[in-house]
Amino acid sequence: MARTEHYNNPNAPKPNSIVVAVTVFVQDEQGRVLLIQRTDNGLWALPGGAQDFGEYIAETAVRETREEAGVEVEVTGLVGVYSNPNHVVEYNDGEVRQQFSICFRARYSSGAPTTSDESSAVQWVARDGLAELSIHPSMRLRIQHGFVGENQPYIG
Structure with missing residues (x-):
């Protein structure tokens, strides 16, 4: 499904949904961050996605990283909560989603970067x-906060 990011755009369509979603900031032993190139918009991003019914939010982070990147992780903390109402994502099925994403910090466990239906490169x-790399400004913010490693999570 194609998606269009609207960021601080006064002409953006009005949102009609909010979905609980995660992104995952994980580094390897050299301090590099794991990124995927999304198949729906071509941008580079942290792995992540929507929470499924019946799972804890930390399980969502582990599952999405495995599904999109082929890497197993263990959630260790929180980078931040990203809920900017001026960032909406428009899908070609008519959904216009207001951003709501919890960015987790995770520890690499195992696996090698592997592409999926949602990632053309990992x-x-x-x-x-x-x-x-072509990275959306809201994703750059999460990556920047992940590298800073502050004691308090970002809330915004």
């Missing part, structure tokens, strides 16, 4: 390699 990216 790789560990060094901090100095992020500038050359």
